Every structure is written in structure tokens, then in C-alpha cells.
Amino acid sequence: MTTPHPASLDLPGKVALLTGASMFTLRPEPSIGLGELRMSDGPTGVRGMTFTGGRTVALFPNATLLASSWNTGSAYEVGRMLAEEAVAQGVHVVLGPTINLHRSPLGGRLFEAYSEDPLLSGVLAAAYVRGLQDHGVGACLKHLVANESETARHTVDSVVDEATLREVYLLPFEIAVADADAWSIMAAYNRVNGVPATEQHHVINEIVKGEWGYRGLIVSDWWATTSAAAAANGGLDLVMPGPAGPWGAHLVAAVEAGEVDEAVIDDHVRRLLLLAERVGALGERPGKSPGEQPRSPGEQPGKSSGELPAPDSPVRRAQLTKLAAEGMTVLKNEQATLPLARGTTVALIGRHAVDTIDMGGGSAQVNPPYQVSVAEGLTALLGDAVTVVDGVEVRDRPVPAAPGFAVHPVTGEPGVQVMVYAENGTLIDERHAASGATMIGIDDDLPEPPHVVRLRARLPEGGRVRVGGIGAGSWQVRAGDHVERFELALSSGDVGEAVLRPPGATTLADVAPGDVVEAEVMPASTGPRGKRGLYGLAAHPAPDDVESVTARAVSAARAADVAVVVVGLTEEQETESVDKTTLRLPGAQDDMVTAVAAAARRTVVVVNAATPILMPWLDQVDAVLWAGLPGQEGGHAVAAALLGDIEPAGRLVTTFPAADGAAPAWSVTPEEGRLGYTEGAFVGYRGHEAGRAPQPAFWFGHGLGYTTWAYSDAVLLDEQGRRVAVTVTNTGGRSGREVVQVYFRPDDPRQPVRLVGWQAATVPSGESARVEVSADPRVWRRWDDERGTWESLPARGRILLARGLGDVRATLELTGR
Ligand code: BGC
Numbered sequence: 001m002t003t004p005h006p007a008s009l010d011l012p013g014k015v016a017l018l019t020g021a022s023m024f025t026l027r028p029e030p031s032i033g034l035g036e037l038r039m040s041d042g043p044t045g046v047r048g049m050t051f052t053g054g055r056t057v058a059l060f061p062n063a064t065l066l067a068s069s070w071n072t073g074s075a076y077e078v079g080r081m082l083a084e085e086a087v088a089q090g091v092h093v094v095l096g097p098t099i100n101l102h103r104s105p106l107g108g109r110l111f112e113a114y115s116e117d118p119l120l121s122g123v124l125a126a127a128y129v130r131g132l133q134d135h136g137v138g139a140c141l142k143h144l145v146a147n148e149s150e151t152a153r154h155t156v157d158s159v160v161d162e163a164t165l166r167e168v169y170l171l172p173f174e175i176a177v178a179d180a181d182a183w184s185i186m187a188a189y190n191r192v193n194g195v196p197a198t199e200q201h202h203v204i205n206e207i208v209k210g211e212w213g214y215r216g217l218i219v220s221d222w223w224a225t226t227s228a229a230a231a232a233n234g235g236l237d238l239v240m241p242g243p244a245g246p247w248g249a250h251l252v253a254a255v256e257a258g259e260v261d262e263a264v265i266d267d268h269v270r271r272l273l274l275l276a277e278r279v280g281a282l283g284e285r286p287g288k289s290p291g292e293q294p295r296s297p298g299e300q301p302g303k304s305s306g307e308l309p310a311p312d313s314p315v316r317r318a319q320l321t322k323l324a325a326e327g328m329t330v331l332k333n334e335q336a337t338l339p340l341a342r343g344t345t346v347a348l349i350g351r352h353a354v355d356t357i358d359m360g361g362g363s364a365q366v367n368p369p370y371q372v373s374v375a376e377g378l379t380a381l382l383g384d385a386v387t388v389v390d391g392v393e394v395r396d397r398p399v400p401a402a403p404g405f406a407v408h409p410v411t412g413e414p415g416v417q418v419m420v421y422a423e424n425g426t427l428i429d430e431r432h433a434a435s436g437a438t439m440i441g442i443d444d445d446l447p448e449p450p451h452v453v454r455l456r457a458r459l460p461e462g463g464r465v466r467v468g469g470i471g472a473g474s475w476q477v478r479a480g481d482h483v484e485r486f487e488l489a490l491s492s493g494d495v496g497e498a499v500l501r502p503p504g505a506t507t508l509a510d511v512a513p514g515d516v517v518e519a520e521v522m523p524a525s526t527g528p529r530g531k532r533g534l535y536g537l538a539a540h541p542a543p544d545d546v547e548s549v550t551a552r553a554v555s556a557a558r559a560a561d562v563a564v565v566v567v568g569l570t571e572e573q574e575t576e577s578v579d580k581t582t583l584r585l586p587g588a589q590d591d592m593v594t595a596v597a598a599a600a601r602r603t604v605v606v607v608n609a610a611t612p613i614l615m616p617w618l619d620q621v622d623a624v625l626w627a628g629l630p631g632q633e634g635g636h637a638v639a640a641a642l643l644g645d646i647e648p649a650g651r652l653v654t655t656f657p658a659a660d661g662a663a664p665a666w667s668v669t670p671e672e673g674r675l676g677y678t679e680g681a682f683v684g685y686r687g688h689e690a691g692r693a694p695q696p697a698f699w700f701g702h703g704l705g706y707t708t709w710a711y712s713d714a715v716l717l718d719e720q721g722r723r724v725a726v727t728v729t730n731t732g733g734r735s736g737r738e739v740v741q742v743y744f745r746p747d748d749p750r751q752p753v754r755l756v757g758w759q760a761a762t763v764p765s766g767e768s769a770r771v772e773v774s775a776d777p778r779v780w781r782r783w784d785d786e787r788g789t790w791e792s793l794p795a796r797g798r799i800l801l802a803r804g805l806g807d808v809r810a811t812l813e814l815t816g817r
Contacts, residue, residue: 008032011262014269015251018232020242023222023442024049026272027242034273037281039140039240043096043112043128044359044631045366046085050443051499052367052534053433057085058311058632059359059368061324063098064610065628067114068327068650068703070739070758072127079131079139081319086137088308092279093138093184095363097125099172102611102654103148103683104665108579111360111610111629115653116684116700117755118168119779122175129180138279141176143188143221145169145203146677149668151579154224154496156670157191160677163783165192168681170207171778177212183278184217187236189224195234198225204235217271222363223495229254237268244529312369317633322646324630324637326737329650330623330704337602337623339644339706340562343385347556348378349596350391350566350589352608355402357568358634360610362500362576367435368632374566374606377635381643389556392549392588395570398468398504400436400536406457408432409516416537417456422448437470437536440523442499449530454520455537462513464542468506471535472498472524479509479517479539489524498526498533500577506538546588553592554599563600564642565593568608574629579668582660583614593617606638612656615697626650644706649737651703652804655685658697664688686752689745689805701741701755701804707732707765711801714810720795721814722775728761729768737762742773743805744780744814746797753805754779 009017009032017034021027026037041047044062048054058081060066066078086094098109102116114121129139146158146169160169176182187204188197195202198220208214219238225231228250231239239245254260276282309315330338340346356373359365375388403414410417415434422428428446431438433455440450459465469475472490476483488503511517517539523531557563567589573580584590597603597620604623607613608630615624625648630637641648657663664679664687679687685700687693710729717723721744728738739760745753756775763769781790794816801810 009269011255011265012252014265015247017272018237018251018265018268019239019245019247022243023241026238033283034276035281037093037276037279038091039093039095040086040089040091041096041363042082042094043098044364045368046082046089046091046094047366048089048091050439052435052437052439052443053431054367055089056311056369057089057366058316058320059366059371060320061327061631061637062111062360062610062629063114064111064653065324065327065630065650067120067124067653068329068628070120070651070760071326072123074323074326075124075127076131077319078323079128080135083132083135083137084308085311087135091137092281093140093275094132095140095142095186097128097139098142099125099176100143100147101169101172101683103677104668105583105612105654105657105663106580106666106668107148108150108574109360109362109576110654111574112364112576116655117653118171119175119755119776120653122172123179123776125172125176126179129176129182133180133183136280138183138275140184140186140219141173141182142186144173144185144197144208144218145188146192147188147190147197149579149675150577151668152670152673153577154189155191155673157194157674158677159193159674161680162785164677164680166783168683170203173208174212175778177208177214182216183275184219185214187218187220187224189221196226198236199227199230199234201234209235215271215274217275229259232260232264232268237271320631320633321636321640324628324633325641325646325648327628327650328637328641328648329626329652330648330706331626331698331702332618332621332624333704334622337562337604338625338642340642342382342643344562345385345560346378346382347387347389347553347560347563347600348375348566349389349553349556349563349592351394352391352568353388353566354390356566356634357570357608357629358631359629360574361571364576371632372635374608374635374638377637377639378564378642380636381639387556387560389553390549391553391565392546392592393543394568394587394589395572396586397572398470398506398538399540400470401457401539403434403436405461405541406436406459406537406539409456409458412458415457419454420446420450421452421454423451433536437534439499439533440535441530441532450523452520452522453535454518455535456516456518457537457539458514458516459511459539460514461541462511462515465509465511465517466506466538466540466542467509467511467517468504468538469519469521469536470504470538471502471521471533472526473521475505475519475521477507477517477519480511480515482507482509490526495526495532496577500575502534504538508542546591550592550595554595557596557600557603560600562602562604563596564604564606565596566606566608567593569613574610583612583657584660585613590616594620597621604642606642612654614659618697626652644734647706647736649703649705651701651739651741652698653700655688655696655700656698658694662694662696664693682752685805686754689753699804699806701802702806703804705736705738707734707736709738709803711809714801714812716799716812716814717772719816721799721812722777722780723772724799724801724812725770725772726801726810727768727770728763730763730765733765735762735764740771740773741802741804742775743800743802744775744797745800746793751782751793753800756780
């Protein structure tokens with residue numbers, strides 16, 4: 001069909017379409033057949049149109065874990081499954097993939113993005129986008145551009161020279177536009193070289209829409225737009241969320257005043273209508289859901305419509321286990337400690353073993369049907385041979401009550417009862433918060449402003465508990481005989497903090513088994529739009545001291561054939577809105593590993609974190625398996641990887657520095673508002689290789705898998721080095737998957753080494769495969785800023801075939817042009 005022409009609407013009618021109707025929906029316009037277009041956050045699950053308490057949906061492995069497979073087929077498959085998850089709930093656009101790069105390892109949001117390498121990020125993103133869009137659901141590349149850290153994220157000015165911007169940070173966007181024609185792109189919160197990303201005429205109009213010929217829609221990050229004329233002229237097409245926002249009447253006035261040409265508005269509307277057409281929200285059936293099987297209005301959470309797999313169906317379980325386990329990465333494996341043989345007795349130790357972290361924090365969070373811990377997963381495979389020992393504390397901040405520990409006092413369902421009262425004492429809302437927390441003033445439409453929120457839960461086990469409140473406001477907490485009052489304030493007054501990182505406080509109390517604990521809060525105001533934020537009840541068993549925990553771990557380790565210690569980060573470090581300050585593991589986890597390693601016959605460490613950590617105990621342990629944030633099937637996937645039922649064939653997507661600060665880009669703190677990308681194109685392994693940072697602990701591309709490989713007969717297939725071939729022989733005892741990585745090290749020292757291509761081969765034990773790899777021309781060029789053009793790099797330098805740059809298997813000289 002032909003997209004309706006925006007001329008059939010008057011100016012206010014057109015402008016009205018260019019701001020959202022709600023948090024995640026756009027305005028329908030029946031007169032032109034435009035239905036309600038719905039968006040949902042991604043990228044590792046389709047959360048739906050609310051922040052918390054929404055529908056139950058599948059939780060996928062996080063982006064770095066998925067990317068570690070270096071497998072475009074898997075990325076496509078993830079996109080396809082996410083399209084199913086979207087269709088099942090009537091969502092037209094999934095807000096992902098996140099394709100910012102891992103610039104500094106401190107970035108809090110790296111877990112959501114694929115890699116430090118622009119080619120790997122772009123090629124995987126393109127496959128993921130195709131997987132979504134081939135099935136009728138729009139993708140949204142985010143966040144355009146130079147949005148690699150979270151500190152002062154609404155104001156930071158990323159200062160990036162033009163060549164670096166194009167060669168490195170824009171490249172994943174360029175690839176995903178050129179190779180997959182992503183239907184939308186999200187403009188970031190930050191500024192780029194002094195100009196807000198939502199007003200970036202240079203990036204949006206000149207490069208993306210101009211040079212790349214992009215036809216899709218540019219949507220603002222949520223609440224990012226601060227101007228009318230500047231943003232509309234800068235190429236931003238759509239302001240989110242709505243209905244309030246800086247456009248509306250201001251933009252109409254700007255057009256009437258001649259500051260914005262009406263043709264600019266028409267272009268924005270045309271792009272919006274093209275998106276609507278592409279996702280099936282435009283046409284004879286306005287409002288129809290994407291795909292063929294829209295959700296019926298009364299459908300229950302957790303059930304899926306039509307033939308689509310439910311989030312907890314056997315097919316989803318198998319898919320998610322495989323995706324997670326295949327990306328897990330063997331970083332060290334002395335004397336073939338891994339895979340563990342069946343029959344081995346295992347002391348499984350660590351807070352992350354019993355409370356495995358399956359996703360990062362912030363807008364990427366979803367409400368999964370269940371989450372399998374490593375303890376559950378390994379016990380399911382090994383039964384009594386596993387002894388589970390909880391580990392040391394890994395968090396500083398209070399977290400909402402775990403569903404098993406707290407139940408609704410009336411219904412007995414896992415979770416917390418929430419009652420919201422108006423100022424006159426009327427009950428205006430009652431909810432069940434399965435996760436222990438709920439959003440106030442964001443997902444709801446309360447008849448009157450909330451004045452008091454009461455959270456109640458029964459604690460079937462009781463005992464000595466740590467109980468408290470989460471959320472800004474005046475609190476009163478009652479547990480057993482204990483009553484405590486406290487004031488919790490936001491440090492910034494920013495609604496983002498109220499939603500993503502609310503303050504919390506707890507107290508210790510003795511609670512009889514089955515007693516009800518209760519917390520009451522008068523929420524603080526978070527600005528002109530009233531009281532908004534996340535509110536939760538904290539209730540957990542009181543923590544044990546480090547010495548007793550470690551003593552139990554050590555004694556279990558002594559008694560078993562092997563100790564498996566699961567360590568990691570939590571949503572306190574890996575989250576939207578804050579950055580890390582160190583790569584050290586939180587709490588006393590390092591000391592616990594050291595103590596266990598000294599006592600155990602063999603020690604395996606499983607790292608449950610998406611991004612680099614420091615491993616001061618590396619020399620003392622026998623094996624290290626990096627497991628990422630593995631999604632709802634996490635524990636099953638870790639168990640399958642540990643036992644070798646699925647080969648953890650991952651290769652790192654980010655370099656692991658050897659110490660804090662030992663990376664080419666480190667600080668994420670703006671100075672006078674500016675964050676200089678001074679390392680230029682020498683980010684990650686590129687900078688380490690050039691000697692701009694010390695040797696890393698593990699290189700980008702490193703990963704041992706469960707077999708060994710010999711490389712032979714490496715040859716250039718053309719003089720330019722654009723195609724190479726090599727024979728890889730599986731010299732180990734089991735079938736495996738090898739990722740042949742090809743790097744180009746130009747002669748010119750101003751040009752960093754770079755990944756130019758890769759190809760994977762699955763080869764049975766003792767057999768060989770001839771593998772050909774083509775270089776992507778988009779990493780074989782440099783931006784000549786003086787002339788304003790791309791220039792192909794001369795074919796002078798070396799081609800390296802490597803299993804990460806710490807293990808180069810063949811070097812081919814390039815002497816041509
Ligand atoms: C995030 C986006 C997200 C949006 C909507 C923002 O805070 O930066 O990635 O899509 O919220 O939830």
C-alpha cells in the first residue's frame with residue numbers, strides 16, 4: 001500500500017503525531033488509518049508497556065553473552081524469538097539492540113551492548129534486526145551516538161573527533177542500517193561535540209539521513225528532548241514519551257514563526273507513517289497487532305496467544321539454555337579440569353550460586369516466569385553429588401523481598417501486598433507486587449495523587465531479618481515488636497534516579513515464623529509531575545558474618561572432589577544510570593575464592609557478570625568459566641556448560657584489563673561537563689596492542705572452549721589481503737566450534753590493529769576444516785577529515801589469524817597497495 005500523505009492533516013494534527021501518547025504508545029489517527037503504535041523496551045526480552053509488574057515474558061541471556069558466540073545465526077534467532085514475544089503482546093517496535101561500544105570497562109550499561117569492537121557489534125546487530133523485522137516487528141538501534149557511559153548521562157558532552165566518530169562509534173549504526181535497514185534509531189541523552197544528540201543536524205541529517213540514505217524514524221530517548229525548533233530541524237522525528245513534551249504547541253508556533261519549515265514536519269510525519277506501515281499499524285485495520293496473532297484483550301500473563309511459545313514453554317527453555325551456554329567462555333582450564341565428569345562431588349559455593357544474577361538493571365529489565373539459579377541447575381544434573389553453600393554478601397543496597405521469603409499476607413502468593421491511599425485516606429489502588437516492588441506514578445493512572453503507600457508481606461520462615469523500605473519518602477517500618485522510622489531522599493531529584501536507583505534503608509528485627517511485616521511510606525515529590533518512582537519492601541534473612549560463611553565454604557570445599565565458586569556483580573554495578581568505580585568484585589568475594597582455592601583439591605570459578613572483573617586469585621584456581629548474565633535458564637545453562645553437555649564455545653567480546661585503570665580508556669567522569677574520547681580509535685584491544693595500556697588479563701577474542709586447535713596453511717587469497725584461508729584442525733578429544741578471527745595490523749602507526757572478519761567452523765575431534773574469511777571493507781578505510789571523504793587503507797602491514805591477540809596463530813605480510 002502507499003503511505004498516506006501527511007498533507008491530509010493540518011499542522012497541529014501533524015505535530016500532534018510527533019510526540020508519544022503515553023510512556024510507550026503513539027497517538028492513533030483514524031482519519032488516515034493510523035492505529036496505535038506500541039513500543040516496548042528490549043533488548044533481552046520484550047517487557048511490554050509497563051516498567052514493573054507487567055506481563056510475564058521470556059528473559060534472554062544478556063547482550064555480551066549472546067555476542068560471545070560470534071554467531072550471526074544466533075543473533076538472528078534471538079531477533080526472531082523477540083519478534084514472537086512482541087507479537088504475543090501486541091508490541092510493534094522493540095527498543096533494541098543497544099550498539100554503543102564498550103569504551104571504558106567502567107560503563108554501567110555495557111551489559112546491554114555487544115562489544116568493544118565496532119565490526120562485531122554492527123554485524124551481530126544487523127542479524128538481530130533482520131530477525132525482528134523479517135517477522136514484522138521493528139527494531140530500534142540505540143543510542144545515537146557516543147553514549148558509552150552513564151555518569152551525568154543527561155548532560156555529558158562526549159567530545160569525539162570526526163574520524164573516531166565515524167570509524168568507531170557510528171560504524172555499528174552504519175552497518176545495521178546498510179545491512180538490515182533498521183526501521184528506527186534512538187537519539188541518545190548526551191551531547192556530542194557540544195550539540196545534544198536529539199539536535200544533531202550533523203549526525204542525523206547529514207550523516208544518517210543524508211550520506212546513508214536512511215529512510216527510518218529517529219526517536220528521542222525518553223525525556224531526552226529539550227527543544228522544539230532545534231530538535232525538529234536537527235532531524236529528530238519523534239519525541240518520547242508523551243503526552244506532555246517540548247513539541248506540541250511550541251513546535252506549531254515555531255513553524256508559524258518560520259523557524260521550522262513545514263516540509264521538515266512533513267518529513268517527520270512521513271517517516272512515522274512509514275514505520276507504522278512497516279509494522280502493520282497503518283491500513284484498513286488500524287490498531288492491529290504486528291504479525292498474525294494479536295493478543296486477545298483478556299489474555300492472562302504468562303500465556304501466549306496462538307501458536308507462539310509461552311515464556312515458560314519447553315521450547316523457550318531449550319532455546320534459552322542453548323543460547324546462554326554456547327556463549328559462555330572458558331578463560332582458563334588447567335589439566336582439563338572442565339568439563340566436570342559426572343560422578344564428581346561438587347562443593348558449590350557463593351551468593352551467586354543461590355541467587356544467580358540473570359539480567360542487568362534499568363530499562364532492560366523484564367518480569368520473567370522464573371529464574372533458575374546455578375544451585376538448582378547443577379543439582380538437577382548431579383543430584384546429591386552437589387553440596388550448596390551460600391557465600392558472602394555481594395550487595396550494599398537493600399533489595400526488594402525475594403518472592404519465596406515474602407508472601408502476600410492474604411493470598412499467600414509469593415510477593416508483597418501494596419495499597420495506595422489518597423490524602424483523605426481513601427484506598428485508591430491495591431496491587432500484588434510479585435517482585436517485592438512496584439512503580440508509583442509511572443505505569444498507573446491513579447484517580448487521585450498517591451499520598452501513602454503501604455507494603456505488607458508475611459514471612460513464613462521468620463527469624464532474624466533485615467527489613468526496610470526502598471523509595472524516596474518518609475518511612476515507618478514495623479516488624480515484630482520493632483518499629484523504625486526513616487527519611488529517604490534522592491541525591492539528584494531526578495525521576496530517573498527515583499525509578500532506577502531509589503534510595504533504601506533497613507533495620508534488623510526478630511520475626512516469628514508467619515508474622516506479617518509492614519512498611520508505610522509518604523512518597524517524596526519528584527518534580528512538577530508529582531510523586532513517581534519505584535517503591536519496595538526489603539525483607540531478607542539477616543546476613544551472617546564473613547568468617548562463618550568462609551569457614552563453611554572451606555569445609556565444604558575440603559570434602560568435595562572439586563569446588564565450584566560462583567562470583568560476580570549485581571545490578572548495583574551493571575545497570576543503567578550509574579557507572580562502576582572499580583573492576584574489583586564487591587564484598588569479600590575475592591577473599592572467599594582465595595580461601596576456598598587453598599583448601600580445595602580443584603577450584604573452578606564461574607563468573608556471573610556481563611563485563612570485565614579483576615581476578616586476583618587467577619593463579620590459584622584451576623579453571624574459570626565466564627557465564628555472563630545468562631537469562632531465565634541461567635542455572636541450567638551454567639550446569640550444561642560445566643558438564644560439557646553444551647560446549648561453552650564463547651570468545652570474549654571485550655578485553656579484560658589486568659588492573660583498575662589499565663585500559664586505553666578508563667575515566668567516565670566528565671570534566672567541566674566534557675568527556676574526551678582522547679584515545680581516538682585506539683579503544684579496547686586496539687589500544688592494548690599499540691602499547692597504550694598494559695597487557696590485559698584476557699584479550700578480546702580469547703576463549704578456550706573444550707578442545708584444542710592447530711592452524712596450518714594460512715594463505716592470502718588476494719594481494720590486498722581482503723580474503724584469507726586457513727586450515728583448522730581439532731586436535732582435542734571432542735567436537736568443538738572454532739572462531740577464526742582475522743585482524744589487520746596496518747603499517748601506519750596512526751592506524752590501530754582491527755578485527756576485519758571472522759568465520760566459525762564446527763569440527764569433530766581429529767578432523768580439519770578449510771576456513772575462508774573475507775574482510776569487511778568498512779573497517780579497511782579511514783576518514784580523511786580535511787577532505788571530508790573516506791579513503792581506503794593501503795594493503796601494507798600484516799594480517800593476523802588469532803584466537804585473540806594474545807594467541808596469534810599465523811601472520812601474513814601485506815606489501816601491496
Ligand atoms: C533508556 C532507553 C530506554 C528508554 C525507555 C531510557 O532510560 O536509555 O534505552 O529504551 O529509557 O525505557
